[in-house]
Amino acid sequence: MEGSASHGLGQWVEKVVERTKKIGRDDPRRIIHAFKVGLALTLVSLFYYFKPLYDGFGVNAMWAVLTVVVVFEFSVGATLGKGFNRMMATLLAGGLGAGAHRLATLTGRSGEPVLIAIFVFIIAAIVTFARFYPAMKARYDYGLLIFILTFSLVSVSGYRDSQVLKMAKERLMTIMVGSCTTILVCVCICPVWIGQDLHNLIADNMEKLGNFLEGFGGEYFQESENDESNNDKSFLQDYRSILTCKNSEETMANLAKWEPCHGRFRFRHPWKQYLKIGSLSRECAYKIEALNCYLNSNTTVQTSNIEMKRRVQESCTKIGKGTGKALKELGSTTRKMRRSRSADLYIISSKTAGEELKVQLRMTKLENADILEMVTVAAVASLLFDVVECTQKVAEAVYDLADLAGFKNTDAAVSPESNLVQVQPGSQHVITISE
């Protein structure tokens, strides 16, 4: 029995170690974050160890410790948002609480608790309700919570502690010390910018869509049946994360708004435009989800409609490759913060392939074809037409972002003012894009 118990424990420890390694490897910034929290806490606890510091605040120094623990978040944006909310709310509610206490004392010792209780009830109810406003919830939820907290603490403790103003001031000071320590440690040591993360996420998403589309033709028409086993098919599933990341994109954009200018991001970077690109990418991912179904049901129909498939293979693969390359290009220029319309070339080539596909479909002799067997092929073609349209919309949103965020124009061949794309000599196309 003991042996099996220790064996079970051994397995459990092994599992935990394995997971810990994975969590650290997935994002090494997490390990640094853990040490940063430890450091910030150790720093504020100095207020207890050094007598001159402790004499200033006394037991109120614990608010500094408490502040560090609750305000320190993984990203700079979240930490700044919480710190700012906490400081502002403490300032406002502390003042209001002291005022409420002063007003209540005018009614005498017996009337005071009744009046304070009424104040607390009303303020708590109103501010709690205010937390349901979507605009308030998005950016000031924590501040509203701290407002109720501080107002109640200051006005209620006033009944037992006559130095209400002093208490409110000390609470504010210690919370400021705690918040500032947290913010300093968070920003100065390996900062995690949530704006940068959102930027990368949006670029990643476009690249994931691109990878699927680029590989779709080969998979659907099974160009390379022989080396199926040693291929990594993960690119066919990667896009799925885009389907459900709307909420996290919105949260990230809200937090990014708190971040100051960093790297190539300004304070008022157009975060809203990232949400627009994200939502258009999601539209595209829905089409891809539909395409993916035909990929999975591939084996059941591959023998019967193989003739029909061969006919459209070239154009379909071209559309997939074109939109895929366009989306990857858009992802890559966004990631590098470059202004470039090079993706337009790929979109145009997909559109051309789309026209070819339409002609091929029109010219197809149908006398001998089984209509049912071509339904899936037709559905795939129809989805690919939609994907081209989606890609065009994503591209336009990315160009808007480049304008709004002032990405640098490092692409010498493209002049954004005239919307004229000139390709290097040797290439066949000289294309004028009019919008």
Add this chain to the structure above:
Amino acid sequence: MEGSASHGLGQWVEKVVERTKKIGRDDPRRIIHAFKVGLALTLVSLFYYFKPLYDGFGVNAMWAVLTVVVVFEFSVGATLGKGFNRMMATLLAGGLGAGAHRLATLTGRSGEPVLIAIFVFIIAAIVTFARFYPAMKARYDYGLLIFILTFSLVSVSGYRDSQVLKMAKERLMTIMVGSCTTILVCVCICPVWIGQDLHNLIADNMEKLGNFLEGFGGEYFQESENDESNNDKSFLQDYRSILTCKNSEETMANLAKWEPCHGRFRFRHPWKQYLKIGSLSRECAYKIEALNCYLNSNTTVQTSNIEMKRRVQESCTKIGKGTGKALKELGSTTRKMRRSRSADLYIISSKTAGEELKVQLRMTKLENADILEMVTVAAVASLLFDVVECTQKVAEAVYDLADLAGFKNTDAAVSPESNLVQVQPGSQHVITISE
């Protein structure tokens, strides 16, 4: 100027009042929640007003006030989760913090702060890292935060306050008083059960999908062109909320696990199965999103392929109506917590219509048809086949839920043991379903 400023203010006030009304009307439980928070806060502040109560805790009574503000959440599940996390973490970390302080005092007055600082640093770093484990984050994130907080407060304040154990005990007691007051008010006055909300959300989602599918045929084939203006078309967009509600379903399921037995929900209600139904409904919503595109591009193709459309109209509409009714039936039986396989009849009729559609497509003469024009019709047909399959999967997941959750068998005509569906006399079908 003054006039326009007061006019602008008037408009702003009007807007706020309008929004307030909307937020209250959308969910009147929010108004009750606001008053509940006010009540709970007023109740714990009694600790300050009554001398016998205050003498027990002193200034530590503020922890009770603080606890009410931060623990009181909208739903019972969230409140219980936070309250439980807070109490357990305070108990464990308080004990550990007192132990750490005792250990540190052994090294003498000068070594103590160094050792305490090292303890705080290590514990804060380890526990902060632990918050990244997905399983911990889902249910114990708040507990881990409070663990760091209490451990730091108790071990660090020990340096200035020799009665560490007394302090840890008082902190625990006041936090328990605050948590219990909050939980009592939250559960006893108009409780908001998040489990019930999740249950309703899942049922709603199935009904939304059903509404779309039921109406799809009529919209796509424009049966009722004349009364287009006075129709409410919102059912065509309602399903969109399902596409992105994965995260909130998961959060709700995690919180619902904290809730005790209530109404017809047991303590260990199979919440995981709700997530399964939710995710299958989402699969179905992705298909519907693809269908919806053809609905929107309807006007551009309606004249050209109208002949092709007329041919498949009846079967397509039947499939839509059948799956729509099946999903609405599944939603409605889930909502009422009934065990019934009545949706199977509709699924079978959709399958039959699907077979008819296949036959019709096979029999279609294509000599004169423009293949391009039938691509969209073929795509719609193909998506409808997929929707039938999806509906079948949703139905199976709902039947599993009925088994797992022990829904009552109120449908006399259906005997679940034999999987035999017998319909009332007068109906044409007596169908045996074998799986």
